[in-house]
Amino acid sequence: MFPKKNIPRWIIILIDLFISAVSLLIAYLIRFDIKANASKWKSELEIVEYSIIVFFLVRLIVFLSFGIQKGIVRHTSTSDFKRLFLATTTSSFIFILLGFVRFYWFDHYYLFPISILIIEYVFCFFFLSVSRFVVKLLYMESVKSTTEQQFVLIYGAGISGLIAKRMIEKDVRIHLKVFGFIDDNKRISGNRIEGVEVFHTSKLDEILLKNKIHQVIIAIQNLEPERRNWIIETGLNAGVEVKKVPSPKSWINGSFTSKQISQVNIEDLLGRTPIILNQDKLAESLENQVVLITGAAGSIGSGIVRQVLEFKPKLVVLLDQAESALYDLEFELKQLKGISPFEVVVGDICNEERMNCLFETFKPSWVFHAAAYKHVPMMELNPSEAVRNNVKGTKILVDLSNSKQVHKFVMISTDKAVNPTNVMGASKRIAEIIAQAANKGQTQFITTRFGNVLGSNGSVIPLFKRQIEQGGPITVTDERITRYFMTIPEACQLVLEAGVMGSGGEIFVFDMGKSVRIVDLAKKMILLSGLELGKDIEIRYSGLRPGEKLYEELLNDEENVQETHHPKILIATERGLDDQIMTEIHLLLDAIGEKDNLTLVKQMKVIVPEFLSNNSEYSVLDKK
Structure with a gap:
């Protein structure tokens, strides 16, 4: 001793x-x-x-x-x-x-x-x-503990993999032993590095089957998503834990500790090839500008805030009515060094007097409009609030942007605005129409439309994580339901890129990749948590909620797309707007607060004829 x-x-x-x-x-x-x-x-x-x-x-x-x-x-x-x-x-x-x-x-x-x-x-x-x-x-x-050591495979025989091996061997508390490296390079297959054999990745299934491998650690940084997904799914299907080496940005003095090797998460499986943006063009457009971001404390809004701050704007105005979330964002940003100045404003976009004062005070040249009510079942029960916030709030901001000669107004929309089956989606489609109709003066109004964002507030992934932590069951509305997903940084980057390339009146549609079955998502999250479906936790089907679709769409039947210089960004061809459309929208706004929700929703269907309610009390309006 x-x-x-x-x-x-x-x-x-x-x-x-x-x-x-x-x-x-x-x-x-x-x-x-x-x-x-x-x-x-x-x-x-x-x-x-x-x-x-x-x-x-x-x-x-x-x-x-x-x-x-x-x-x-x-x-x-x-x-x-x-x-x-x-x-x-x-x-x-x-x-x-x-x-x-x-x-x-x-x-x-x-x-x-x-x-x-x-x-x-x-x-x-x-x-x-x-x-x-x-x-x-x-x-x-x-x-060394008398506890039996567990074998580990390290994917990647490069510098990161070697550092991971040395860290594992040095840390006597974790009871792990490196069984070998796996690597895509055939030339080093069969060799030994620091006494440990290197296997080609084609033998991964065989190694996991014949040996008692406890963990596979992914040590390659910036791995192609398809390759990463294959490694993760192969490990999960073999009942093996899959972990990853942290980004070098978080290493201390060129190394890291065993505690920093983390479980892979569902974002790792759904993430795609990183987007390469025109950084010079973004910097040129946003540098020394006053940028207003509504809904700044939300998932997308805060992501846009973080990215806009990198392009040296003159001032970034953070607007949100969620006081606590806005405080948390302010605290986070104050910890950063060398960022552009920012101003935090608590306010409601539906308060026209407050918004007018904000525009007069800060005189923004760019507006990113991310503030919205987005929860489908909740807005189905509260259509007046959906219209008040998503439609009236947007109109107030659009009108002010026009009158105050804002350079660009970028509105964040959703795939639920396409052939909407619920109040929330219809309210966002009407907001798109307002932005399009206003594109007649100096201000360039641009709309961006995309699907679900991984890890955003209220999305399915945080819900599933909570349900898994509580021991289940995981609730899925329907076995057939599918959704498009992208990461928060990816969505925000595309919003910025579309804002820069847009000249006004466009609806930019993002390439969302392949749609994902929600039940498959749930099953993978169960495996990633080290649990077994049917034994440790179950999936329960609850039925479609009011207004919920089985499948989301990014384009209306009457819309076509044209390509842009960016392969992931397309432009939906504009549909002609009836001269009567703004009159109908004013009638809708006058109906806010009506005791009878049917009257309000009926007017929404007049403005958006393709709005057909699904599994909702408002379906009766579609029969008339």
Whole structure:
């Protein structure tokens, strides 16, 4: 057992000096072929008796100067060995210099013969290093638990993979042993790196089947999504934990700890190839501009805030009525250094007087409109609030942007506005119409439309996570239901790109990739949590909620698309707007607060003829 307290430094110095003495003795024994008689030893001792004192004095001063006693021996690192090398080399070099001084200035004898110094130097450095390595090895063995070690496969035999291997071997608390590397490079397959075999990824299934692998750790950064998904799903299907090495940005001094190796999450499975944006064009458009972001404390709004701040605007105005969420965002931003100035405003976009004051005070040149009520079942029960916030609030901002000569107004819409089957989707389609109809003056009104955003407030993934933490069941409305997904950063980047490229009147549609079955999403989240479907947790079907669709769409039947310079951004061709449309919208706004929700919803259907309610009390209006 190792002592709980560190050995005093003076004892370590004495041990190092003793090792130096032993090394000097061995050097003489080798020089004399271990056959020298007593008279020869006596003669040599008379020559070097004062040299021995100098030897220990120099070694003591140099060892203390380099601080070789300061390192904790059982945790010796490469930097400690570097200090040992420098200290030993420096002291031997001093011995040689002092030898020349003695020879030429005193009695024509060297401090020690050069051959002795060379032999002593080799043995001294060797013994000092080995003693520390042995202590470290004995310590690591002594603290190892009797718990059976679990095998780990590391995907990626590069720098990140090697660092992960060394960290695992160093951390005796985690009881893991590296079984091998897997890598896509066939040329290194079959080789060994630091004693660990490298396998080609084509053998992953076979390795997981034949060996008791506990974890697969993905160590490759910026891995192609398709490859990452295959690795994760292969591991999950084999009942193996899949984890990932953190981004180098979070490493400390070029390394990381075992606690930073995290579970892969559903975002890793659904994420796609990172978007490459025209950073120069974005910087040119937003630099030194006053930018207003509504709904700034929401998932999309806060994402836009973080990205806009990178392009050095003159001022970013954060507007939201959610006081607590806005406070949290403000606190987060204040921790960042070197960001652009920002102003936090608590306010309701439906308060026309308050919004007018805001525009007069800050005079924004850009407006990103992300404020909206978005929960389908809740808006189905409260259509007046859906219209008040999503329609009236948007109209107030649109009118102010026109009258105050805002340069660009970018509205965040949703795929639920396409062939809407619910009040929320219809209210967002009407908001799109308002923005399109206003595109007649100096202000350029641009609409962006996309599907569900991973991890956004109120989305299905946070809901499933809570249900899994609570032991289930996971509730899925229908086994057939599918949705499009993208990450928050991806959605925000595309909004910025569309805002820059738009010249007014466009509806930008984002390439959402393939739609995902929600029940498959739930099953993967169960596996990622280390649980077994049907044993640890179950999926329960609750039936479609009022207004809910089985499938989402990004385009109306009457809309076509045209390509842009960005492969993930398309433009929906504009549908002609009836001159009567704004009159109908004003009638809708006049109906806000009516006791009879049917009257309000009926007027929404007049404005949006394709609005056909699904599984809702308002379905009766579609039959008339």
